[in-house]
Amino acid sequence: MPKAVMVRDSKIHGKGVFALRDFGEEDLVLELDDSHSVPDRSKLTPEQSKYEIDVFIDKGGNEKVVLAQSPERYINHSCDPNLLVKTDLRSGVRRVYALGKIRRGDEITWDYFLNAWEKWEVPLECKCGSSNCRRILRGNFFTLPSDVRRRLIPLLDGPFKKRFKDRINRISQ
Secondary structure (H helix, E strand, O other): OOOOEEEEEOOOOOEEEEEOOOEOOOOEEEEOOOOOEOOOHHHOOHHHHHHHEEEEEOOOOOEEEEEOOOOHHHOEEOOOOOEEEEEOOOOOOEEEEEOOOEOOOOEEEEOOOOOOOOOEEEEEEOOOOOOOOOOEEEEOHHHOOHHHHHHHHHHOOHHHHHHOHHHHHHHHO
16 A cells, blocks of 8 residues: 655644545545554553553553554654544454545544544643634543544444443433
8 A cells, every 4th residue: 555644843832743645535544553552551651641642442442552653653643533443343453444535635633532542631722723623622532522532432432332331222212
């Protein structure tokens, strides 16, 4: 697969990831490199803990922590993202797909709170600029406003939905 994205300066925050070509809805944008496992989070630097790790539920329903690689470590947050992560339940490979049309040159973004269960305690000012902007980011998926949670449920990754099935079902009711 030819290179589809590049890292460069972002208006949202620091560096960002930008499309090198057009993508249609549900097109594969990139495959995540989850090969850099973190066996002991206490040995990470504060910088790594804040900006360089990815914590997710793997295909077996277990928490996994990895050092995010480039380009995915530079994907910025948006309250109106244009990407979602789907785990292949056979291989365990996580891939990133377009939620809608993405034009060449667009910054690609995901919602940091989608598939997040650990609480983000330190408030972060959101600078995504979307009409759905939540302004201050803290908490996790389960602490989002109820209307936002209901809107995001269809975008949750399979292993996350399975692990938190009861909690998600309560939101849906």
